[in-house]
Amino acid sequence: MTEEKMSSYQLGMIIISFFIGSALAINPAVIAKQDAWLAFLFGWGGGLILLWVAIKIAELHPKKSLVGILIDCFGRVLGKLIALVYGWYFIHLSAEVIRTYASYTTTVTYPETPLLFFSVSYSLVVIYSLKVGIETIGRISEVFVPFIILVVLFTFSASLSSMDISNFQPILSQGFLPPLTAGFTTMILPFGEFIIFLMVLPNLNHQNSFKKTSLLAYLIVGCILFIVVCRNLLVLGADMLARDIFPSHIVFRLIPGIDVAPLLDINLIMAGIVKTSICIYASAKLITEVFGLLNYRILLLPLTAFAVSLSMMVRGTVMEQVTVTMEIWPIYSIPFQIIIPLTLLLFSLFNRKNYNHNRT
Amino acid sequence: MSKNIKKPLKYLKRSKTNTLTQAQKIDEAIEKIPKDIRNVEDLLKNTFENSSDLIIRKISLGRKGRNLSIPVLIIFIDGIIDKKLINSDIIKPLMQQNISFNFNALSINEAFLDFLKESLIVNCNIDEIRDFHESIDGILNGNALVYVDGIGKALKVSVQGGNMRSVEEPLTESVVRGPREGFTESILTNTSLLRRKIKNSLLRFETLTIGKQTKTEIIICYIKGIANQEIVDEVKRRLNRIKADSILESGNIEEYIEDAPFSLFPTIANSEKPDIVASKVLEGRIAILCDGTPFVLTVPHLFIEVLQAGEDYYSRWVYSLLVRFIRLMAFWISTMIPAYYVALISFHQDVIPFKLLLTMSASREGIPFSAFSEALIMIFTFELLREAGVRMPRPIGQAISIVGALVIGDAAVRAGLVSIPMVVVIAITAISSFIIPQIAGGLLIIRLLLLIAANIVGIFGIIIGTLLLFIHMCSLKSFNIPYLSPITPLEASDLKDSFIRYPIWALLLKPRSFFRKT
Numbered sequence: 001m002t003e004e005k006m007s008s009y010q011l012g013m014i015i016i017s018f019f020i021g022s023a024l025a026i027n028p029a030v031i032a033k034q035d036a037w038l039a040f041l042f043g044w045g046g047g048l049i050l051l052w053v054a055i056k057i058a059e060l061h062p063k064k065s066l067v068g069i070l071i072d073c074f075g076r077v078l079g080k081l082i083a084l085v086y087g088w089y090f091i092h093l094s095a096e097v098i099r100t101y102a103s104y105t106t107t108v109t110y111p112e113t114p115l116l117f118f119s120v121s122y123s124l125v126v127i128y129s130l131k132v133g134i135e136t137i138g139r140i141s142e143v144f145v146p147f148i149i150l151v152v153l154f155t156f157s158a159s160l161s162s163m164d165i166s167n168f169q170p171i172l173s174q175g176f177l178p179p180l181t182a183g184f185t186t187m188i189l190p191f192g193e194f195i196i197f198l199m200v201l202p203n204l205n206h207q208n209s210f211k212k213t214s215l216l217a218y219l220i221v222g223c224i225l226f227i228v229v230c231r232n233l234l235v236l237g238a239d240m241l242a243r244d245i246f247p248s249h250i251v252f253r254l255i256p257g258i259d260v261a262p263l264l265d266i267n268l269i270m271a272g273i274v275k276t277s278i279c280i281y282a283s284a285k286l287i288t289e290v291f292g293l294l295n296y297r298i299l300l301l302p303l304t305a306f307a308v309s310l311s312m313m314v315r316g317t318v319m320e321q322v323t324v325t326m327e328i329w330p331i332y333s334i335p336f337q338i339i340i341p342l343t344l345l346l347f348s349l350f351n352r353k354n355y356n357h358n359r360t
Numbered sequence: 361m362s363k364n365i366k367k368p369l370k371y372l373k374r375s376k377t378n379t380l381t382q383a384q385k386i387d388e389a390i391e392k393i394p395k396d397i398r399n400v401e402d403l404l405k406n407t408f409e410n411s412s413d414l415i416i417r418k419i420s421l422g423r424k425g426r427n428l429s430i431p432v433l434i435i436f437i438d439g440i441i442d443k444k445l446i447n448s449d450i451i452k453p454l455m456q457q458n459i460s461f462n463f464n465a466l467s468i469n470e471a472f473l474d475f476l477k478e479s480l481i482v483n484c485n486i487d488e489i490r491d492f493h494e495s496i497d498g499i500l501n502g503n504a505l506v507y508v509d510g511i512g513k514a515l516k517v518s519v520q521g522g523n524m525r526s527v528e529e530p531l532t533e534s535v536v537r538g539p540r541e542g543f544t545e546s547i548l549t550n551t552s553l554l555r556r557k558i559k560n561s562l563l564r565f566e567t568l569t570i571g572k573q574t575k576t577e578i579i580i581c582y583i584k585g586i587a588n589q590e591i592v593d594e595v596k597r598r599l600n601r602i603k604a605d606s607i608l609e610s611g612n613i614e615e616y617i618e619d620a621p622f623s624l625f626p627t628i629a630n631s632e633k634p635d636i637v638a639s640k641v642l643e644g645r646i647a648i649l650c651d652g653t654p655f656v657l658t659v660p661h662l663f664i665e666v667l668q669a670g671e672d673y674y675s676r677w678v679y680s681l682l683v684r685f686i687r688l689m690a691f692w693i694s695t696m697i698p699a700y701y702v703a704l705i706s707f708h709q710d711v712i713p714f715k716l717l718l719t720m721s722a723s724r725e726g727i728p729f730s731a732f733s734e735a736l737i738m739i740f741t742f743e744l745l746r747e748a749g750v751r752m753p754r755p756i757g758q759a760i761s762i763v764g765a766l767v768i769g770d771a772a773v774r775a776g777l778v779s780i781p782m783v784v785v786i787a788i789t790a791i792s793s794f795i796i797p798q799i800a801g802g803l804l805i806i807r808l809l810l811l812i813a814a815n816i817v818g819i820f821g822i823i824i825g826t827l828l829l830f831i832h833m834c835s836l837k838s839f840n841i842p843y844l845s846p847i848t849p850l851e852a853s854d855l856k857d858s859f860i861r862y863p864i865w866a867l868l869l870k871p872r873s874f875f876r877k878t
Contacts, residue, residue, distance in 0.1 A: 121824050132831060132832075133835070139834040139848040140831055265819065266823050
């Protein structure tokens with residue numbers, strides 16, 4: 001098997017579709033009602049700090065994946081243990097995405113078809129794209145992302161007529177607390193997941209461009225999702241926005257003249273497939289490195305099958321799904337997205353000082 | 361998983377039976393041409409076993425009698441040589457000079473052969489041959505072989521000829537504007553057509569012989585310095601790896617060297633027109649010419665070439681810009697429209713505008729089939745008619761088209777078998793697939809698969825199917841160049857000649873995609 005490399009442009013595109021993946025369907029910023037846009041900005045800003053932490057860790061450990069970094073900082077045994085926990089987290093994350101997507105489809109378009117059918121057919125595409133390699137996933141997202149951006153811009157301009165600017169008011173009616181808590185959730189839900197790219201990083205052909213690429217991609221993703229949040233808020237109003245399970249879908253249906261709801265389906269699957277593939281790829285790669293296996297490809301099928309069955313178990317109804325995703329999932333993610341990365345950063349900064357000290 | 365699939369496929373591989381006959385095996389033992397001419401004659405008769413098209417012409421030089429005459433054999437195969445050339449180049453000078461030179465059997469030595477070669481035989485291309493098999497190959501390739509008694513060498517005189525089709529306008533790629541010449545079955549004519557277009561000493565032709573039985577001549581053509589040397593080496597490596605008995609058409613080579621033999625998309629292009637092949641060679645592609653067919657292969661083949669036609673570059677660029685879009689639309693229409701129609705009719709009636717829905721349901725009233733089976737019937741009927749139209753002799757083809765028009769169009773609707781919208785859908789699909797003939801076969805299969813997917817879960821099925829198709833196209837490579845480049849991986853400067861065509865003075869001649877480092 002030849003080594004799979006991707007260009008920084010492709011990595012940027014993967015990052016963009018990764019973040020859009022689930023945020024198009026469920027965006028936690030909507031809890032803040034008419035301040036959703038503000039909450040989103042808070043979350044985006046908070047995510048920037050997490051992004052900086054991840055980039056800094058990667059810079060301090062050049063050419064190493066998350067497993068290598070963990071082993072560097074915590075030693076072989078503890079490092080590998082934590083790495084395995086991360087592997088679990090990535091699988092869990094992919095199960096979340098699969099579930100979100102499947103329940104979106106059953107709720108919105110096919111109420112009588114069983115959930116499993118969609119999970120399975122969706123994961124078939126994931127398996128195929130993983131089978132042909134991470135390089136191909138980069139190429140796929142190169143085409144997907146411009147398409148998604150076009151659709152977002154199109155729906156924004158098409159729904160201009162049904163927008164009401166007064167939906168922004170009253171600004172900060174309950175003080176800063178609701179947008180801040182919603183912002184924290186937003187920071188965790190799509191943006192904190194960036195830590196997963198530490199597993200993809202060794203595939204980049206120009207390692208130095210990682211920082212620039214991810215910052216640029218992060219900026220673009222912020223803009224896209226900001227447009228989406230504002231569009232949904234302006235069209236639906238604060239009350240509807242907080243009450244709808246999938247606000248984007250309602251907005252698509254409200255576009256006058258034509259029914260473009262299938263476009264949202266396409267967008268969701270496109271971004272979702274990239275996100276799920278990256279999650280599964282990351283955990284497969286992680287397990288391979290922890291146990292010193294030769295080829296990660298053999299793990300792809302079992303891991304995806306596991307993720308599908310997990311996605312069937314983690315939630316009951318759609319309402320439960322949304323509540324858990326918005327309220328419990330962020331708390332569950334805190335150690336993986338904040339605590340361990342921060343510890344890693346501290347450890348590696350400390351190590352580097354020691355290292356430099358020893359050398360001089 | 362893939363191993364389990366590949367196992368049964370092993371049986372598809374051609375068994376390596378030994379195709380050499382007994383006679384050929386005996387021959388391989390003898391290498392040098394025997395000195396005695398009677399042995400040569402026996403050997404030749406053994407080899408060809410009195411094949412009726414082998415002609416052995418005996419001449420004797422010098423005076424008759426007293427064993428002083430020198431027997432000379434002229435061997436050639438009738439039909440693939442030019443008899444006039446043999447008469448005028450070999451037989452006439454030998455016989456005429458026979459009188460004036462007074463040959464003597466005693467004076468026979470190697471110098472005599474040189475004398476024949478340098479001073480007697482009137483031909484521009486003569487080779488001296490020691491090996492007997494080489495001499496047989498020479499005979500088979502349309503040369504006349506001249507054996508002289510007592511020397512153990514032969515002269516190969518190039519007298520190729522026979523009946524060949526002249527350069528005509530090809531039937532497959534007709535143009536309104538542009539050169540009308542097309543390649544022929546003769547490989548020499550084909551190389552000359554290319555050489556006349558590209559007058560550059562760096563244009564290289566490299567010859568290979570492939571096929572144990574057919575010994576087909578294959579020529580690789582590229583411009584040194586423009587073509588990527590890595591791809592050239594790869595092409596040579598793959599061609600040399602071919603172990604086949606027969607190569608009758610370039611399609612046979614294509615199947616041996618293509619990257620994805622199980623894919624629906626071809627990764628090697630073919631063309632019948634010298635101007636198209638020349639432009640591709642100028643872009644840095646490599647052409648593979650095969651003797652006996654007017655179809656010339658070019659590699660690497662990218663998806664974007666399906667949308668390009670030679671005429672785009674000869675007509676006004678604003679118009680060809682539009683035409684490119686039409687071809688892209690044709691690709692999507694011919695793969696998706698039946699599937700979308702079935703999905704909308706059976707699952708997503710709410711997406712159809714209300715008035716259209718009324719007309720459609722009115723026209724579907726009384727049709728006994730579901731939209732899916734209707735579509736299947738129509739696609740199948742159309743393919744039957746198309747196949748019949750292609751295979752039929754021309755005069756009957758007319759009748760087929762009339763019957764087809766009546767059956768597909770009017771009669772089927774009146775009989776209540778299919779609805780009118782379905783006829784429209786299938787007609788549009790069929791016309792679109794004619795616009796991009798290179799991948800029409802693959803498109804049919806994709807169309808059917810998407811139709812089935814649409815029948816199961818509507819638009820969701822189409823989306824999943826399309827994504828699988830797209831991922832598949834992304835994963836394809838043609839001689840290490842990604843099939844979908846320059847779209848993905850993105851090569852911005854090459855996009856000038858993709859879905860759009862810039863004016864010819866704004867185009868780069870040499871696409872950068874071929875030189876991307878992976």
